[in-house]
Amino acid sequence: MRFLHLRFPRVTSLFVLCGGLVAVLLGRTAPAHATGGQLVDDYRSVYGTPGVAAAVIDGSSVETIVRGRDGDGDAVTARTRFRIASMSKSMTATAIMLLVDRGRVSLDDPVVKLLPDFRMADPRFTGITVRHILSHTSGLSNDTNNEYVFPPLRTAREIVAALADKTLAAAPGTHAEYHNTNFSIAARIVEVMSGKSFDDFLHTELFTPLGMTDTSSTLGCSDRAEGLSSGYEVVLGVAVAAPEMPGMCVGNGGVISTLDDMVRWLRFNQGTLGAGLLSAGSLAELHTVQPKAGDHALGWQARPVTAGAPPSLVGHGGTLATWTGDMVFSPKTGVAALVLTNGVGDPGLLSTNLLAERIGAPVTPMSNPLTVVNAVLLGLTVGMAALLVTAIVRARRWATRRRAARRPLPALRLVPLALVTVLSVVLPMPIWGAFDVQYWIVTAWLMPLLALFCLTCCVLGAVALGRRVRCYRRAGQAISAPAQPAMVDG
CATH class of the missing domain: 3.40.710.10 (DD-peptidase/beta-lactamase superfamily)
Known part of the structure; x- marks a missing residue:
């Protein structure tokens, strides 16, 4: 595929290989x-x-x-x-x-x-x-x-x-x-x-x-x-x-x-x-x-x-x-x-x-390797969005279970969400050959579904991470707060 060759030869090599596989699998000639x-x-x-x-x-x-x-x-x-x-x-x-x-x-x-x-x-x-x-x-x-x-x-x-x-x-x-x-x-x-x-x-x-x-x-x-x-x-x-x-x-x-x-x-x-x-x-x-x-x-x-x-x-x-x-x-x-x-x-x-x-x-x-690449990215975006929205909705239940657990290990349980959030920010950069935030702009133009996938993971991942932390703290405050005495009418 020469679509990216003139400005992004490293990515093109991957797409050319994908294109050959797609041609064999789909028989599109x-x-x-x-x-x-x-x-x-x-x-x-x-x-x-x-x-x-x-x-x-x-x-x-x-x-x-x-x-x-x-x-x-x-x-x-x-x-x-x-x-x-x-x-x-x-x-x-x-x-x-x-x-x-x-x-x-x-x-x-x-x-x-x-x-x-x-x-x-x-x-x-x-x-x-x-x-x-x-x-x-x-x-x-x-x-x-x-x-x-x-x-x-x-x-x-x-x-x-x-x-x-x-x-x-x-x-x-x-x-x-x-x-x-x-x-x-x-x-x-x-x-x-x-x-x-x-x-x-x-x-x-x-x-x-x-x-x-x-x-x-x-x-x-x-x-x-x-x-x-x-x-x-x-x-x-x-x-x-x-x-x-x-x-x-x-x-x-x-x-x-x-x-x-x-x-x-x-x-x-x-x-x-x-x-x-x-x-x-x-x-x-x-x-x-x-x-x-x-x-x-x-x-x-x-x-x-x-x-x-x-x-x-x-x-x-x-x-x-x-x-x-x-x-x-x-x-x-x-x-x-x-x-x-x-x-x-x-x-x-x-x-x-x-x-x-x-x-x-x-x-x-x-053959067009981006057809398969984009289909996979769209599927991943929908799947990750569903998982992260579920994590956001169930954050209070997650916090309650962690507080009730014998070994809650909240920080360790938050690592997957933190990785999803951080890696989604970084992913668009090394694909083009260098770690530079400006390559986010390149990604948005040349591979919009990759940008959408990363943006979905970044935003929803950060929201899910923040909500779990907040709910965990509130659950802890509720447990530690002293019970209020009942009011008795004289």
Whole structure:
């Protein structure tokens, strides 16, 4: 499942495993010889996605597939605007390569040479190059630079300045770790070296020359934009239009586009549109896996057609709380696929399946692990609520029995309720990789039923704990209070 991959890879690994088990247990697979439209319909059925805009590019032909509705209830079309999230990184990398072609930047320039104000509390930061940040090998990590602070930073300048007291998790150029801040640094380089705002540079130097007239970008992930309706939260097949989670998106995930414009973007990367905008060598470099970078190229990634096969495709996905998308193409065959959605899911699987169907490769089964996860969480929430409400209602009876017992041990008897209350507060944090209260906000957006479960346990657990303690004290006071003498009439 790529839904959480781009920002929360640890959780994604668990969900991918769950998804495989669900596929085996439920037998939910895409048809063996599905057409593009059938694959999209099956995807919507599996994930409950309200709106999908997809395309398959094969030579000069483009198959367009649109389904469902946008956040305003209107039918999705090829000109419906979607947030493309981390697919934006390919555009940021291309903006850098435009500056490379113009002699303003070199991929092996140290970042500090281009951004004299760039500082970190780690002497190794001076070795970070432009190539490192575009291939996620800078050494930056969420372990030492939490990207999910609230309120989020907005401008590229602010994001770079905030690194002054941060350290690196690895020496530059030695280890790949996906980190969005890398591309916010790249956006700042574009601003400084071009003298334009990042959005203005993209508009004038990239989108307009390519005819991408409905494409723009925002600083924040949740900023309002003209013609952009809301995305959706989807839980157990129920879709609810919801605002996007606030976050820093400049350079790494702020682009808003349409299916028509993204088809032009893929054609440009295939070398069939915008000839002369970028040199052939620079375009090829964007798609080339970099040293020590795993499967990372520059704003792109290498990937296989099917699991276990060698990487033969170039692609990139995008994930926010209420928007997901993916794009992929085969340099060998020229076939490309594109998926934009306004809900959560695994668009990377759909885009790869669309491409595989076109070239005659096996289609990978689709399943949604969150269906089972959410069903379990809902059941646990209802069950825990019933148990804790019962504990609250019967607190007086519990206190009376404890007072009457030979060995009451009240503190020991309260431990289970205390554990439920404390653990429910802590649970949402380590799931995302760190103990930080701010991850409660992330949980509320990305896994609302987990947040509901934890909130139920926390509130009802605290109430049950407090009521038992209070009733126990009152029972003790009643036992120790002296009996009042009876009044006798004289």
